[in-house]
Amino acid sequence: MLGRRTFLAAAGVVIAAAAAGCGSSPKPADPGELEPWFRRYIDLLNAQDHQGLARHLDNNAEHPSQDAVDDATLRVARYGGRGMAVQKFVTARTFPETYQATITVTSRSGRPEVLIETIRWVPEKARWYLNELNPRPTPLPSGAAGIERPPSSAQTAHGD
Numbered sequence: 001m002l003g004r005r006t007f008l009a010a011a012g013v014v015i016a017a018a019a020a021g022c023g024s025s026p027k028p029a030d031p032g033e034l035e036p037w038f039r040r041y042i043d044l045l046n047a048q049d050h051q052g053l054a055r056h057l058d059n060n061a062e063h064p065s066q067d068a069v070d071d072a073t074l075r076v077a078r079y080g081g082r083g084m085a086v087q088k089f090v091t092a093r094t095f096p097e098t099y100q101a102t103i104t105v106t107s108r109s110g111r112p113e114v115l116i117e118t119i120r121w122v123p124e125k126a127r128w129y130l131n132e133l134n135p136r137p138t139p140l141p142s143g144a145a146g147i148e149r150p151p152s153s154a155q156t157a158h159g160d
Contacts, residue, residue, distance in 0.1 A: 026123030026124050026126070027123060028123065029097050029121035031091055031093070031099060034089075034091050034101060034128070035089050037119075038086070038089065038103055039086055039089075040056060041053070041056060042103070042105065045076060045080050045084065046080070046081065046083055046084055047080075048080040049076075050072050050073055051064075051072075053072035053075060053076060054072035057071055057072055059125075059127040059128070059129075071130075071132045075133050079115070082107040082108065083107055083108040084105040084107050085105060085106055085107075086103060086104070087106055088102075088103070089104075090102045097121040097123065098118065099118070099119055099120070100118050100119075101116070101117045101118075101119060102115075102116050103115045103116075103117070118130075119131070
């Protein structure tokens with residue numbers, strides 16, 4: 001009998017947990033979070049902190065993904081150590097849950113520079129994801145059609 005009671009108690013806990021989760025909805029994007037997020041991004045670039053930037057890009061993951069590590073390395077190589085200071089920060093919604101951040105910075109040399117970044121909100125994960133600086137090409141699935149034009153019948157008939 002104890003086994004049956006344990007089973008029923010465990011089933012009740014599972015049902016209660018499932019019922020509690022049914023009412024929750026994904027967290028909506030808060031564009032107010034973007035400026036502090038990007039200010040931290042600029043600070044990490046200035047410090048040339050590869051690991052810190054990788055964690056930041058991967059939403060403060062303790063062990064960032066290899067994609068985040070690779071992207072952080074590229075970003076530090078391109079923008080790191082310049083002593084950039086944010087002068088102006090503007091965001092615009094470009095698509096649902098997707099924003100473009102235009103960040104005007106000045107470096108130690110005093111020259112203004114504009115960084116334009118696209119960041120998207122993933123409601124199911126309640127996290128921001130910055131588009132990769134140098135995204136990897138996605139290989140075509142096997143059997144997928146290419147984008148090249150097939151040779152015309154006139155070309156194949158004449159051997160051109």
